[in-house]
Amino acid sequence: MPNAIAVLEKPLDGRANPEKRVRDRAGTERAILDAAKRLLAKEGFQGFGINAVARGAGCDKQLIYRYYGGLDGLVEAIGADLGGWVKERIPEDAGGMFLLTYGDLMERLIVLFIEALRDDPLMRKIVAWEISENTEQVRRLSEARAKALALWIDRMRGSLTAPKGVDAVAVNAVLIAAVQHMVLSSATSGQCAGLSLKSQKDWEKATVAVKRIVRGIYG
Amino acid sequence: MPNAIAVLEKPLDGRANPEKRVRDRAGTERAILDAAKRLLAKEGFQGFGINAVARGAGCDKQLIYRYYGGLDGLVEAIGADLGGWVKERIPEDAGGMFLLTYGDLMERLIVLFIEALRDDPLMRKIVAWEISENTEQVRRLSEARAKALALWIDRMRGSLTAPKGVDAVAVNAVLIAAVQHMVLSSATSGQCAGLSLKSQKDWEKATVAVKRIVRGIYG
DNA sequence: CCCGATTGTCACTGGGTGGTGATTAACAGG
DNA sequence: CCTGTTAATCACCACCCAGTGACAATCGGG
Numbered sequence: 001m002p003n004a005i006a007v008l009e010k011p012l013d014g015r016a017n018p019e020k021r022v023r024d025r026a027g028t029e030r031a032i033l034d035a036a037k038r039l040l041a042k043e044g045f046q047g048f049g050i051n052a053v054a055r056g057a058g059c060d061k062q063l064i065y066r067y068y069g070g071l072d073g074l075v076e077a078i079g080a081d082l083g084g085w086v087k088e089r090i091p092e093d094a095g096g097m098f099l100l101t102y103g104d105l106m107e108r109l110i111v112l113f114i115e116a117l118r119d120d121p122l123m124r125k126i127v128a129w130e131i132s133e134n135t136e137q138v139r140r141l142s143e144a145r146a147k148a149l150a151l152w153i154d155r156m157r158g159s160l161t162a163p164k165g166v167d168a169v170a171v172n173a174v175l176i177a178a179v180q181h182m183v184l185s186s187a188t189s190g191q192c193a194g195l196s197l198k199s200q201k202d203w204e205k206a207t208v209a210v211k212r213i214v215r216g217i218y219g
Numbered sequence: 220m221p222n223a224i225a226v227l228e229k230p231l232d233g234r235a236n237p238e239k240r241v242r243d244r245a246g247t248e249r250a251i252l253d254a255a256k257r258l259l260a261k262e263g264f265q266g267f268g269i270n271a272v273a274r275g276a277g278c279d280k281q282l283i284y285r286y287y288g289g290l291d292g293l294v295e296a297i298g299a300d301l302g303g304w305v306k307e308r309i310p311e312d313a314g315g316m317f318l319l320t321y322g323d324l325m326e327r328l329i330v331l332f333i334e335a336l337r338d339d340p341l342m343r344k345i346v347a348w349e350i351s352e353n354t355e356q357v358r359r360l361s362e363a364r365a366k367a368l369a370l371w372i373d374r375m376r377g378s379l380t381a382p383k384g385v386d387a388v389a390v391n392a393v394l395i396a397a398v399q400h401m402v403l404s405s406a407t408s409g410q411c412a413g414l415s416l417k418s419q420k421d422w423e424k425a426t427v428a429v430k431r432i433v434r435g436i437y438g
Numbered sequence: 439c440c441c442g443a444t445t446g447t448c449a450c451t452g453g454g455t456g457g458t459g460a461t462t463a464a465c466a467g468g
Numbered sequence: 469c470c471t472g473t474t475a476a477t478c479a480c481c482a483c484c485c486a487g488t489g490a491c492a493a494t495c496g497g498g
Contacts (some may be wrong), residue, residue, distance in 0.1 A: 023445050023494060044351065046265065050486060060447055065487075117254075128351050131403040132263060142408065150413075170428035173414035177404065178397035184350040185396065189361065195392035209389035216435025242464055242475050269456060284457080349497050 032057045033081070038073050041122035045129040045138075073170050075137045079144035085123070086152040093156075102160050102168075103218035108213050109156060110175055114207060118185045124187055127180050163218060171217055175210070182206060248286050251276045252300070255293050260341035264348040264357075292354045298363035304342070305371045318436050321387075322437035326430050328375060329394055333426060336402045343406055348401050382437060390436055394429070401425060 003043035035056035040048050050071055054149070068074040099105045117123055123145070130142045162168035186197035196202050254275035259267055269290055273280035287293040318324045336342055342364070349361045381387035405416035415421050 007282045025445070046351070063446070129402065130406055132265070132347050132351055135408045139408070146413070166431070167424060167428055169414055170424050171431065174401065174410040174425065174428050174432060176412040177400035178393045181350065181396035181400035182393065187329040188350055188353045189358070193395040194365070195388055205386060205389050206393070209386055209393050212385070212390065213393060213432055213436060217432060244475065282476065
């Protein structure tokens with residue numbers, strides 16, 4: 001098992017050069033937040049604790065208590081950061097496509113969502129955390145994620161609306177659930193329900209299946 | 220005064236079953252396995268450890284090492300038990316329905332799967348474990364689960380085959396992923412992707428959506 | 439200059455964990 | 469009745485964790 005500490009550790013021994021980051025509170029806060037995100041993305045919510053974060057940030061855990069009020073505050077800070085996720089990782093336009101129908105929109109949206117989630121370990125770990133625990137910490141994080149997601153969808157949706165007679169909320173929830181589970185399962189075991197999800201080719205097959213489902217519903 | 224005997228016969232801690240279990244190896248083994256399953260179902264893979272299981276079984280953890288060779292062996296024993304899951308919880312026939320088409324079959328299958336997973340905490344926790352960790356323990360458990368599931372599906376499938384031109388493996392993987400994620404998300408947070416999943420009515424809406432998706436693909 | 443406030447480090451407590459060797463209690467065969 | 473075997477417990481180890489109080493170092497204002 002790869003040790004979280006070894007991965008994150010800097011050239012330690014604070015005695016040798018303790019002048020790297022002296023009395024720079026803003027810098028230290030950033031280092032802590034970065035370490036927390038890095039640790040969470042790499043190791044997941046298990047092993048995510050004060051000591052590990054402090055070690056990763058190369059500072060004393062006391063500072064985490066002082067600057068963030070403990071793990072809870074730190075998680076909240078991560079949540080606040082999550083708002084910027086959309087801007088960084090997901091295009092705001094449709095990529096030059098013309099989205100004529102609601103089906104076009106959903107197909108494009110789902111594919112983008114698959115790709116975005118597939119190469120964002122932090123998001124994946126958060127999703128995994130969501131379905132494993134229900135603490136106040138997770139709830140906040142989850143909320144921030146949902147908010148960012150909703151914002152992004154709204155931005156793309158424009159004036160398109162779902163066809164009548166279809167419970168779009170329910171159907172879309174099913175689709176999102178499917179994507180999230182497949183990406184998570186793939187990230188941990190490389191497959192999902194008997195379908196291999198390792199190579200890019202595997203994912204293309206999966207994507208085709210999802211597209212087909214979307215078209216089967218929305219035409 | 221035979222104080223020692225009196226002490227031993229008393230259910231001195233919170234053991235669930237106060238039946239006297241003196242020098243009853245088979246009984247102790249059963250108690251351990253039961254406690255493990257109960258604990259895993261209730262608390263999930265976090266907090267699932269030697270000490271907790273021993274406490275739940277009302278015996279010394281040493282016995283777990285002796286009889287099961289540690290946690291790994293215990294998990295394996297749980298996996299072996301999982302084979303009986305199908306027989307207990309899922310009907311072997313279609314419930315008096317006539318499954319004329321592959322679409323009929325899949326619709327029925329998915330609905331049964333939703334219901335079965337919804338009221339089996341242990342299975343849910345195992346699924347959650349699967350997408351959160353990738354240790355040898357989990358891999359074994361996961362394998363046992365997949366095997367039991369495949370067996371059950373085969374038993375119902377009969378001679379029906381998917382329509383040509385549809386990648387049934389991929390599509391079904393998407394469907395199963397969706398169901399698993401929705402049930403898990405519901406169990407922890409009572410909703411999934413903005414869709415409330417608390418009441419039975421909520422679940423009926425979700426089920427309708429899933430059925431619609433199935434029919435959209437398989438007709 | 440001094441002194442208070444801020445930044446950072448250290449050392450410690452109390453509790454939980456996995457794991458192991460030594461010990462006791464009940465039984466069964468001779 | 470004694471004795472060896474098995475079931476079960478106890479005592480202990482080293483480690484990791486969260487949390488806290490005390491201390492050292494640095495800066496900045498008066």
